[in-house]
Amino acid sequence: MIRNHFRVLVVDLGTGRGSFVSLEGRDAVAGGSGLAATLFAKYGRADKPWDDPAQPLIFTIGPLTGYFPLMSKTVCAFKSPYHDQYAESHAGGRSALALRFADLDGLVITGRAERPSCVVVGSRRLEVKEIHYLWGMDLQVTGKTLRRMFPGGGHRSIFRIGPAGEQGSAMACINVDTNRHFGRLGAGAVMGAKHLKGIVILGDGIFPLPGTKEYPKLFQEVYRKLTDTDMMDKYHNLGTPINVAVLNGIRALPVRNLQQTSDDALDGITGERFADDTLLRHMACAGCPVGCIHVGFVREKFMEPNQYLYRQVPYDHEPIFAVGSMLGMMDAFKVLALIDAVDKQGLDVMSAGVALAWATEALEKGILSENETLVPLKFGDEPTYRQAMQHLATGANEFYRLLGQGTMKAAAYYGGTEFACVLGQEMAGYATGEVFFVSQALGFRHSHLDSSGYSYDQKHTEKNVSDAVEFLVRDERERVFLTSMVACLFARGVYSEAVLADCLRSVGYTTLAESIAAVSNSIQKLRWKTRLATGFDPRAVTIPKRFTEITTWKGKIDEGYLGALKEEYARRILEMGKDEM
Numbered sequence: 033m034i035r036n037h038f039r040v041l042v043v044d045l046g047t048g049r050g051s052f053v054s055l056e057g058r059d060a061v062a063g064g065s066g067l068a069a070t071l072f073a074k075y076g077r078a079d080k081p082w083d084d085p086a087q088p089l090i091f092t093i094g095p096l097t098g099y100f101p102l103m104s105k106t107v108c109a110f111k112s113p114y115h116d117q118y119a120e121s122h123a124g125g126r127s128a129l130a131l132r133f134a135d136l137d138g139l140v141i142t143g144r145a146e147r148p149s150c151v152v153v154g155s156r157r158l159e160v161k162e163i164h165y166l167w168g169m170d171l172q173v174t175g176k177t178l179r180r181m182f183p184g185g186g187h188r189s190i191f192r193i194g195p196a197g198e199q200g201s202a203m204a205c206i207n208v209d210t211n212r213h214f215g216r217l218g219a220g221a222v223m224g225a226k227h228l229k230g231i232v233i234l235g236d237g238i239f240p241l242p243g244t245k246e247y248p249k250l251f252q253e254v255y256r257k258l259t260d261t262d263m264m265d266k267y268h269n270l271g272t273p274i275n276v277a278v279l280n281g282i283r284a285l286p287v288r289n290l291q292q293t294s295d296d297a298l299d300g301i302t303g304e305r306f307a308d309d310t311l312l313r314h315m316a317c318a319g320c321p322v323g324c325i326h327v328g329f330v331r332e333k334f335m336e337p338n339q340y341l342y343r344q345v346p347y348d349h350e351p352i353f354a355v356g357s358m359l360g361m362m363d364a365f366k367v368l369a370l371i372d373a374v375d376k377q378g379l380d381v382m383s384a385g386v387a388l389a390w391a392t393e394a395l396e397k398g399i400l401s402e403n404e405t406l407v408p409l410k411f412g413d414e415p416t417y418r419q420a421m422q423h424l425a426t427g428a429n430e431f432y433r434l435l436g437q438g439t440m441k442a443a444a445y446y447g448g449t450e451f452a453c454v455l456g457q458e459m460a461g462y463a464t465g466e467v468f469f470v471s472q473a474l475g476f477r478h479s480h481l482d483s484s485g486y487s488y489d490q491k492h493t494e495k496n497v498s499d500a501v502e503f504l505v506r507d508e509r510e511r512v513f514l515t516s517m518v519a520c521l522f523a524r525g526v527y528s529e530a531v532l533a534d535c536l537r538s539v540g541y542t543t544l545a546e547s548i549a550a551v552s553n554s555i556q557k558l559r560w561k562t563r564l565a566t567g568f569d570p571r572a573v574t575i576p577k578r579f580t581e582i583t584t585w586k587g588k589i590d591e592g593y594l595g596a597l598k599e600e601y602a603r604r605i606l607e608m609g610k611d612e613m
């Protein structure tokens with residue numbers, strides 16, 4: 033029933049052909065993050081730039097996808113246009129289950145299509161179809177057209193890019209099934225460089241469930257914990273936007289390009305406000321009974337006197353912070369309108385919001401002029417930001433093209449590096465303190481989800497460098513096994529190591545179940561080794577001055593502590609990535 037090898041489809045866009053590859057290593061790298069790094073070692077080229085046609089775009093799922101709830105993510109791995117290093121981005125939707133039904137553990141896309149195309153993959157189907165007429169179209173038009181061209185809702189998953197990916201923005205995302213994204217580090221530009229507008233996964237096969245007595249019992253137990261206890265309640269109820277008011281209350285929410293860490297006007301964009309005024313419904317990734325995706329709406333007048341259309345817009349804490357508090361936008365509907373505008377262009381909302389926050393302050397300070405920004409950026413001015421988002425996505429002039437490669441690149445050219453809110457990439461929505469800043473700046477994905485540094489900051493007032501760094505390394509190690517299972521990280525409280533071992537055993541992965549700690553350790557090292565091989569130097573990472581100027585509920589940021597954490601974490605990363613495997 034289960035197989036110990038990985039079944040991977042490798043597609044060459046240059047020839048339009050593909051082949052199935054059988055790869056050993058299930059007991060060593062599990063799947064997801066571990067499999068992605070293994071595939072990059074096999075197909076990636078550390079010595080060539082990110083947009084070289086030979087570079088692979090990799091998608092992987094895990095051994096429990098389809099067998100247990102919330103094993104619902106797909107790992108996307110690539111050489112990033114943001115820093116030309118190995119990177120990972122994760123997304124849910126129907127992606128993972130569609131790959132499972134298509135009987136694939138991994139999909140690797142290499143080469144460059146001669147003309148704009150999409151790849152269609154099913155359990156017995158591979159097609160590279162030319163779709164030049166969709167090049168230049170936004171995500172909404174592209175999605176609508178691809179859905180019509182390839183019917184099969186439910187088991188079908190569609191990945192697509194917008195204008196930002198086509199023009200090579202390092203902030204371009206890959207949209208997954210409309211409401212989910214491979215958001216960060218520019219995976220959308222990798223598709224663009226390959227002339228790949230869309231990927232359609234047709235989950236048109238079947239797979240048998242384990243016939244053991246243990247499996248249904250265990251499934252019930254896990255399902256019950258997810259639905260009948262309060263372990264996941266916060267994610268369904270207000271969802272991650274609950275953090276907006278909490279962080280504002282403890283002076284840890286980035287506001288107006290992190291010039292403030294709280295604001296009295298935040299009432300207009302709290303999770304409670306979004307739920308009361310804008311929430312239409314909840315949605316869930318396939319195979320998830322929790323449903324943390326909150327969907328609000330925007331209304332648009334398309335004709336006088338009273339003709340409106342409305343669109344459904346998903347919201348979370350991160351987008352609310354990025355185009356809400358960070359841009360001084362304190363109205364829930366205006367925030368939704370901006371999320372909608374950014375999403376349409378195929379830009380990552382977090383990166384775009386933080387980039388424009390920097391540009392707004394730079395304009396205020398006279399470092400930039402309207403010659404560069406084209407519009408008079410002003411905190412709180414939603415219509416102007418809407419135009420700016422379009423300029424950013426389409427690379428309207430030299431300034432926006434450079435900004436699209438990363439805020440720090442633009443700041444290095446125009447000035448204003450000291451207030452660029454960049455921690456490896458544009459910051460996430462937590463100004464909790466030193467441990468989080470270091471964890472994002474040096475973390476593997478430069479993501480708030482690499483480890484819970486933000487939570488460590490909130491629980492610890494003592495300043496013990498080795499304890500804090502040990503926490504970051506240990507937490508990342510646990511998470512890397514979860515992401516190799518492709519578990520949604522919101523379920524980390526449910527999927528303890530013991531539960532994961534039982535789940536693996538129940539479907540037949542006994543050896544892997546017995547060696548979770550050792551496998552986690554070796555995947556963590558493998559990922560760092562891969563990252564370092566593509567040029568990452570953790571000792572060279574700098575943290576801009578703005579992060580040392582803020583005050584949280586714990587007081588002023590301690591620069592000495594921040595520096596010591598950075599040095600020790602860099603040392604540990606170099607140790608983990610040593611070439612000794």
Ligand code: SF4
Nearest residue numbers: 316317320322324520
């Ligand atoms: S909890 Fe949310 S993100 Fe996680 S699998 Fe469920 S719907 Fe998707």
